[in-house]
Every structure is written in structure tokens, then in C-alpha cells.
Amino acid sequence: MKRVVVTGAAGFIGSNLVHRLNTAGVDDVIAVDDLSDGPKFVNLVGAQLSDYVDYREFYDRFAAGHYGRVDAVLHQGACSDTMQHDGRYMMDVNYRCSKQLLEACAAQGVRLIYASSAAVYGGGSVFREERPFERPLNVYGYSKWLFDEIVRRHLPQSRNQVVGLRYFNVYGPREQHKGRMASVAFHHFNQYREHGVVKLFGEYGGYGPGQQQRDFIYVDDLCAVVSWFLDHPEASGIFNLGSGRAQPFNDVAAAVVNGLARQAGGAGDQPLSALVEAGKVAYIPFPEALVGRYQCHTEGDLSALRAIGCDHVFADVTTGVGRYVDWLSAQLKQG
Numbered sequence: 001m002k003r004v005v006v007t008g009a010a011g012f013i014g015s016n017l018v019h020r021l022n023t024a025g026v027d028d029v030i031a032v033d034d035l036s037d038g039p040k041f042v043n044l045v046g047a048q049l050s051d052y053v054d055y056r057e058f059y060d061r062f063a064a065g066h067y068g069r070v071d072a073v074l075h076q077g078a079c080s081d082t083m084q085h086d087g088r089y090m091m092d093v094n095y096r097c098s099k100q101l102l103e104a105c106a107a108q109g110v111r112l113i114y115a116s117s118a119a120v121y122g123g124g125s126v127f128r129e130e131r132p133f134e135r136p137l138n139v140y141g142y143s144k145w146l147f148d149e150i151v152r153r154h155l156p157q158s159r160n161q162v163v164g165l166r167y168f169n170v171y172g173p174r175e176q177h178k179g180r181m182a183s184v185a186f187h188h189f190n191q192y193r194e195h196g197v198v199k200l201f202g203e204y205g206g207y208g209p210g211q212q213q214r215d216f217i218y219v220d221d222l223c224a225v226v227s228w229f230l231d232h233p234e235a236s237g238i239f240n241l242g243s244g245r246a247q248p249f250n251d252v253a254a255a256v257v258n259g260l261a262r263q264a265g266g267a268g269d270q271p272l273s274a275l276v277e278a279g280k281v282a283y284i285p286f287p288e289a290l291v292g293r294y295q296c297h298t299e300g301d302l303s304a305l306r307a308i309g310c311d312h313v314f315a316d317v318t319t320g321v322g323r324y325v326d327w328l329s330a331q332l333k334q335g
Contacts, residue, residue: 001230003070005062007032007055007077007101012175013115013167013219014076015043020223022048030067032058032077043174059097063104072161072230075101075114079140081181087139094143099150102162106154111161113229116238118168118215118298120145127215128301129166129238148238161233165225168242168300171320172219173327184249185216185321188256189328197282198253204286205296210250212296215242218320221312228310235308242300243314251317253281259325 004021008014009031021029027048034055035041053061055077061067079093098114105112118127119141126133136142151164171183178186188198200210207213225241254272257280262268275281286294315323 001026001071003028003030003050003068005030005032005067005070005073007058007073007075008115009033009049009052009076010035010040010043011076011080012043012172012178013170013222014074015047015174016172016219016223017074017076017226018044018047018049020227024227030070034077037177040177043177055097059100059104063100063107065108070108070110072111072113073101073105074226075112078115078144080117080178081140084140090139090143091146094140095147098147102147102150102154105160105162106158109160111230111233113161113163113165113226114147116148116164116166117141117144118166118240118242118300120148120166121298123295125297126301127168127240127242127299129240129304151238155236158236161229162236163229164238165222165241166239166300167222168215168217168240168298170217170219170222172324174219183216184214185252185256185324186328188253189260189325192256192260192280197280198257199282199284200249200253201286202283204291204294207248207296209283210253210281211248212294213246213248213298215244215246215298215300216252216317216320217241217243218315218323220323221314221320224312225305225310228312232309235310237304237308239305239308240300240302241305242298242302243316244300244302245314245316246297246299247317250281252321255318255321256325257281259322260329262322263325263329 006014006018009018010033028050030051031049032053032055120134120136121127122135122137124133136145171185175182192198202209250272257275258268
């Protein structure tokens with residue numbers, strides 16, 4: 001692997017991929033992003049880059065061959081705010097730019113690995129890469145789904161690797177700039193440090209307090225799977241990328257509280273019941289505004305990923321969130 005382009009390079013997942021590439025010895029990395037939100041630059045501090053390009057300039061220049069021989073594009077650049085209702089903006093950034101990039105990669109023989117999303121499944125209960133289960137509920141999910149459809153039509157005649165990865169609930173280092181769109185692990189960490197308690201939704205949808213479930217995936221595991229695809233150029237297609245394991249929000253809260261307790265030199269292995277009894281985990285009534293609009297369970301079907309030979313072992317919430325708490329705590333100590 002010689003030259004790699006990473007779009008969305010200063011963002012959460014993009015920056016982790018840049019650092020992962022550097023660790024693997026790839027330092028000819030062209031970073032593409034929008035630094036209108038200037039503080040995001042911190043995610044790239046310490047990374048080895050050969051160039052930085054504003055996303056507004058990149059797509060046309062890349063299509064014109066301006067960057068020479070590129071081996072692969074890791075396309076993470078997108079509007080990931082699921083509450084963004086400006087459909088014109090969402091389709092321009094998430095669909096049009098991606099389609100232009102796909103066409104340019106095909107013309108130049110460049111491998112493309114891009115971020116899709118589990119949002120394509122909407123409120124469904126089956127999370128498998130098949131059209132009957134794909135029913136996006138917002139324009140973000142639709143923008144991702146429509147590009148997946150373009151890729152599906154492209155794949156039979158493609159001569160270079162094209163991989164779409166449907167991310168589930170990703171958490172981990174370098175997401176601090178995402179605000180309300182950051183992971184629940186990040187918000188729990190800050191909530192507990194500020195108030196000494198993590199608050200979760202109470203009973204809803206047939207699930208007990210804090211028992212609503214998500215497929216949580218640690219960003220290091222995501223990067224490991226992307227690296228696997230870089231090592232296997234023969235593998236193409238659209239694949240779920242989660243842990244394949246649904247876990248309750250209670251597990252995230254317990255992992256955060258126990259992780260911070262370890263950092264403080266205390267007991268870091270208390271069961272949830274003890275944390276609730278001590279008032280460190282509490283429950284609030286389920287918000288009326290979310291009734292009928294809240295998904296209580298997600299779990300990625302990893303059958304397609306396993307079928308092509310990717311046997312990566314994913315961290316569970318206790319392990320992954322524990323590592324994340326250690327990283328966040330270390331960042332605080334560094335100032």
C-alpha cells in the first residue's frame with residue numbers, strides 16, 4: 001500500500017483510520033476534510049500526512065487525476081447528523097460526492113472502501129444486507145441507502161475493489177467534536193464526571209429500565225476490519241460492520257462507572273445492581289417525544305462478513321468501553 005486518500009480524515013472514524021494506516025507503515029496519506037470546525041484538527045495531531053485537501057476541492061481534482069497514482073480511497077466524509085433535515089444538503093454531500101468518487105475510482109482503477117450506515121435498516125428488526133430489510137426512516141439513511149444501490153449495480157462489472165461497510169453504533173477515541181451525535185459511552189463518561197450518576201431511560205417497548213439494546217462496536221475493531229479489506233483486495237460487496245452482539249445500555253453505563261472507579265483507585269468490578277443501589281446509575285421516565293420513534297434493539301448480522309473469511313474477534317462493551325474510559329481519562333490528565 002503506497003498512497004491512500006482518507007475523506008473525513010479529521011473526523012471520528014477517519015482520524016482513527018489515518019493513525020491506523022501510519023501504524024501499519026503507510027505515511028503517504030492524503031487527508032480530505034472540512035475544517036470549518038477548526039478544533040477537529042486535534043484528531044490529526046501526530047499523524048503523518050502527505051497532503052491535506054479541503055473537500056470542496058477534492059472530488060473534481062481527484063476525478064481529473066490531480067493526485068497521481070492512488071492505491072485506495074477510504075471514504076468516510078459525510079454528513080452524519082441523523083437529525084439534519086436539509087435533504088438537498090444531505091444528498092449533495094452523502095450521495096452526489098460519493099457517486100462522483102465511485103466513478104472516478106472506477107476510471108482510475110482505485111480501490112474504494114466507504115462508510116455506509118445501519119440507518120438504511122430504519123426501524124426494522126432484521127439487519128441483513130438484503131433489500132427487503134432496508135427501509136430508511138430519515139434522509140440520512142436514505143442518502144446512504146441510495147448510494148449502496150448504485151454500488152450494487154456497479155459491482156458486477158467492477159474491476160477494482162469496492163466495499164461498503166454499514167456501521168452500527170461506533171464509539172471510541174477522537175469523537176469529542178461530534179457533540180450530541182457522539183456515542184452514549186462518551187456522554188456517560190462526561191455525565192458521571194460532572195454529576196456522579198449516569199441516567200438511562202426507564203422501561204419501554206417491552207424492555208426493562210436500561211435494557212434497550214444496541215450493537216456497539218469499538219472504533220479499533222472497525223479499523224481492524226477496514227485493514228483486513230485492504231489486505232484482501234479480492235473482497236468486494238456491502239457488509240454490516242458491528243460487533244454482531246446486541247448489548248443493553250446498562251452495560252455501557254456500568255463499564256463507564258467501573259472504569260472511572262479504577263482510574264480513581266477504587267473497585268472497578270461492581271455489578272449493575274450495586275451501582276444502582278449506590279445511586280451511580282439511575283433511570284428516568286421514557287420521553288414522550290420518543291414514543292413510537294425509538295428503536296429498542298439493533299444487532300448486525302455478520303454472516304456476509306464471515307462468509308468472505310473475515311474472522312476478526314470484536315470487543316464486548318465491558319472491554320471496549322473500559323479501554324475508551326482509560327483513553328478519555330488519559331486525555332484529561334494531559335490537559
